[in-house]
Amino acid sequence: xxxxxxxxxxxxxxxxxxxxxxxxxxxxxxxxxxxxxxxxxxxxxxxxxxxxxxxxxxxxxxxxxxxxxxxxxxxxxxxxxxxxxxxxxxxxxxxxxxxxxxxxxxxxxxxxxxxxxxxxxxxxxxxxxxxxxxxxxxxxxxxxxxxxxxxxxxxxxxxxxxxxxxxxxxxxxxxxxxxxxxxxxxxxxxxxxxxxxxxxxxxxxxxxxxxxxxxxxxxxxxxxxxxxxxxxxxxxxxxxxxxxxxxxxxxxxxxxxxxxxxxxxxxxxxxxxxxxxxxxxxxxxxxxxxxxxxxxxxxxxxxxxxxxxxxxxxxxxxxxxxxxxxxxxxxxxx
Amino acid sequence: xxxxxxxxxxxxxxxxxxxxxxxxxxxxxxxxxxxxxxxxxxxxxxxxxxxxxxxxxxxxxxxxxxxxxxxxxxxxxxxxxxxxxxxxxxxxxxxxxxxxxxxxxxxxxxxxxxxxxxxxxxxxxxxxxxxxxxxxxxxxxxxxxxxxxxxxxxxxxxxxxxxxxxxxxxxxxxxxxxxxxxxxxxxxxxxxxxxxxxxxxxxxxxxxxxxxxxxxxxxxxxxxxxxxxxxxxxxxxxxxxxxxxxxxxxxxxxxxxxxxxxxxxxxxxxxxxxxxxxxxxxxxxxxxxxxxxxxxxxxxxxxxxxxxxxxxxx
Numbered sequence: 001x002x003x004x005x006x007x008x009x010x011x012x013x014x015x016x017x018x019x020x021x022x023x024x025x026x027x028x029x030x031x032x033x034x035x036x037x038x039x040x041x042x043x044x045x046x047x048x049x050x051x052x053x054x055x056x057x058x059x060x061x062x063x064x065x066x067x068x069x070x071x072x073x074x075x076x077x078x079x080x081x082x083x084x085x086x087x088x089x090x091x092x093x094x095x096x097x098x099x100x101x102x103x104x105x106x107x108x109x110x111x112x113x114x115x116x117x118x119x120x121x122x123x124x125x126x127x128x129x130x131x132x133x134x135x136x137x138x139x140x141x142x143x144x145x146x147x148x149x150x151x152x153x154x155x156x157x158x159x160x161x162x163x164x165x166x167x168x169x170x171x172x173x174x175x176x177x178x179x180x181x182x183x184x185x186x187x188x189x190x191x192x193x194x195x196x197x198x199x200x201x202x203x204x205x206x207x208x209x210x211x212x213x214x215x216x217x218x219x220x221x222x223x224x225x226x227x228x229x230x231x232x233x234x235x236x237x238x239x240x241x242x243x244x245x246x247x248x249x250x251x252x253x254x255x256x257x258x259x260x261x262x263x264x265x266x267x268x269x270x271x272x273x274x275x276x277x278x279x280x281x282x283x284x285x286x287x288x289x290x291x292x293x294x295x296x297x298x299x300x301x302x303x304x305x306x307x308x309x310x311x312x313x314x315x316x317x318x319x320x321x322x323x324x325x326x327x328x329x330x331x332x333x334x
Numbered sequence: 335x336x337x338x339x340x341x342x343x344x345x346x347x348x349x350x351x352x353x354x355x356x357x358x359x360x361x362x363x364x365x366x367x368x369x370x371x372x373x374x375x376x377x378x379x380x381x382x383x384x385x386x387x388x389x390x391x392x393x394x395x396x397x398x399x400x401x402x403x404x405x406x407x408x409x410x411x412x413x414x415x416x417x418x419x420x421x422x423x424x425x426x427x428x429x430x431x432x433x434x435x436x437x438x439x440x441x442x443x444x445x446x447x448x449x450x451x452x453x454x455x456x457x458x459x460x461x462x463x464x465x466x467x468x469x470x471x472x473x474x475x476x477x478x479x480x481x482x483x484x485x486x487x488x489x490x491x492x493x494x495x496x497x498x499x500x501x502x503x504x505x506x507x508x509x510x511x512x513x514x515x516x517x518x519x520x521x522x523x524x525x526x527x528x529x530x531x532x533x534x535x536x537x538x539x540x541x542x543x544x545x546x547x548x549x550x551x552x553x554x555x556x557x558x559x560x561x562x563x564x565x566x567x568x569x570x571x572x573x574x575x576x577x578x579x580x581x582x583x584x585x586x587x588x589x590x591x592x593x594x595x596x597x598x599x600x601x602x603x604x605x606x607x608x609x610x611x612x613x614x615x616x617x618x619x620x621x622x623x624x625x626x627x628x629x630x631x632x633x634x635x636x637x638x639x640x641x642x643x644x645x646x647x648x
Contacts, residue, residue, distance in 0.1 A: 061635070067549050270535065
C-alpha cells in the first residue's frame, strides 16, 4: 500500500459509490417525484440516506477535504428534505383541502369571523342610517365617479340593475373585470394587514361596509331596495362571505400577535398563520366563484325571484359546508 | 511583473491584519449557519440566504413573470387580431384572467413543488424551508406568498401612484405610505434570520443550499508511485502550515491558472526549503505536498490537535 494513502482517502473510496447512488436517486426524485423512482430505489433510499448522514459526521471530524465535506453537506440536506418532506401528491392535497381542511379552519375561526362580520355590517348599517337621514353623507363615503348616486332618478337606477349584456364575450369581460375589481385586493389586504394587531383589517372592513351601506341607502330611498338586494346578493352572499372570512384571517393573526398567551409571539403567529392561510386561500376560491356568478349569472338571470333563490341557496350551502359537523378523518397528512 | 509582485513577502503587521480579517469573515459566515438536528441525531448545517441573494432571486422571478405575461399578451393578441373587434374584446378578457393567475399563483405554484423554490431561487441555489426543520406545509407557502402582496406590490403601486399623483396632498400621503411600506420591504435586513414578514407568519426561512459536485480527491491524482517516489517531506516541513493553508492549496489546485500554481509552488518551496527533484513539475510538487500535508494534519486531528492556520502554535 502506498504510504500516502490516508484514512480520509480510504473512507471516501469505500463509500463514494453509495453517495453517488443517493445523489442520483435524489436528483431523479426532485425532477419527477416519488413516481420517478423504482421500487428498488425506494427500498434503498432510507439506508443510503442514513449512511450519507453518518458519513457526513465522520467526514467533518476526520477529513480535511473541503469538497467532500461540502458535497456531503448539500447531499444530506437535499436527501433530508426529500425523506422528511411532504409526501402527499398535489391533487391529494387539493382534495383534502376541500374535503376537510378548509371547513375545519373556518370552523376554528368562529370568533374572528363574527368580529369581521360585525365590522363590515356595522359599517354598512351606520352608513345606511346616516345617508337616510341626510343624503349629503353619501359623498363622504363615495367618490364622484359613480352614476348611482343620490341625484340619479328612479329609472336610471333601475336600469343599472337589469342591464343585460348577453353576449358571451361581454360576460367573459365582466368576469375578468370582476377578478381585478377591488374585492380580491381587499381580501388579500385584509389578511396581510392583520398582523398590525388587526387594526388595519378592521378599518378596511368598516370602510367597505360604509360604502356598501350608503349605496344601499340610495336605492332604498328610491324604493328599489328589493330589486337591489337581488342584484347584489346573487353573487354578494359568496363575495361578502369571502371578504368576511379574509378579515377573520387577518384578525386571527392580529390576535395571535396581540395575545400570544404562553407561547412566544413568533410561535403564536406561526401557528395561527397556518390556519389563517387555509381560510384566506378558501376566500380566494370563493371570490373566484363570486366573479363567475357576477360575470355570467347576473347577466343571464334577470328575474328577481331566481336571483333571491340563488342567493338563498348559496348562503345555505356555505353555512352548511362550513359549520355542519362532520366526521373527523384520522390522518392529517399535509 | 504580476508573478513577482505576488511573491513579494508581506510585513508581519500586514499578515496579522489579514488573519484578523479572515477570522472576522469566517465568524460572519458562521453567524448565518443554522444547525438542524435530524431525527437520526445528525446535525445538518443550513445556511441562511443573504438579503442580496433573496433580492436577486425575486428580481429574476419578477422579470420571468413579466416576460411570461408579455408572451401571453402578444400570443393572444396575434391570434385574436384575426377576429376583428370581437376578437379584441375576447383577447382583453382572456389576458386579464391569465395575468390574474400568474400574478397570484406563480410563487405558490413553484414553491409547492418538490424543490420548494421558484426558478429564480433555483438559479441562485435557494430554497424555502420550515424554520423548525419539520415539513414545509402548503399553508405556510400560501401564507408567505400572500404577504408578499403587502411587502412588495403595495410599495410598488404606491410608488407608481406617487409618480402620477396630481396634487400635493396626495403626494404627501403617498410619501407616508411609502415610508410605511418601506419598513416591510427592508424588514429582512434587520433580523438575523433575514426573514421577511411573510416568513415570520408562515414559520419559514430561505436557505442557501446549492448543488455541489463531488470532485476527484486531489490526494489520489499523482497515481504512479515512481513519479512521486522522491517526494518525502519531513515533519518540520509539514508543521509549517495549518488547515487554512491546506484549504487554500486545495482551491489553488482545483481552480487556478498555471501561473498562480507556479507562484504558489515557488513560495512553498522557498518557505519549507525544498530542493527540486529531477523532472519536477509544479503540479506534481503541489499535489504531493497537498497529500502529505493533509495526511499530516488529519493525523493531528485524530489526536485532537487542530492546527487552524500557520500562526496556530501550541
